[in-house]
Amino acid sequence: MKSEACIWYEVDAALDEAVRSAFAELVQAMQASMDEAPRLLRRADLKHRDHGLSATWMEVWPLPDSERATPFMEAIERHAGEVGLSALAVGGRHVEHFVSQPSLKRII
DSSP states (O other): OOEEEEEEEEEEGGGHHHHHHHHHHHHHHHGGGOSSOOEEEEOSSOEEETTEEEEEEEEEEEOOOHHHHHHHHHHHHHHHHHTTHHHHOEEEEEEEEEEOOOOOOOOO
């Protein structure tokens, strides 16, 4: 069954380029252990926070087989710290693990 790690976090909206750059470095660091490329999403609207405007980002990482999923997610977080992505996240990075479900069949 296919699963994905969805990692979301908020970053000062002025730091969009820093997020993109750090994410590119993270992907490069993970290259050897990836089966599929991850996606980087940014919420369409900005939020007003105490520190100003913030953007919500989400990384979607296709995970390898279940035996390697946990070490893979641990490596993502380790490398995210090394490339400075974790330091950009206000309130930390929030990791969630999702498992795909069978498609619903349309009744006609």
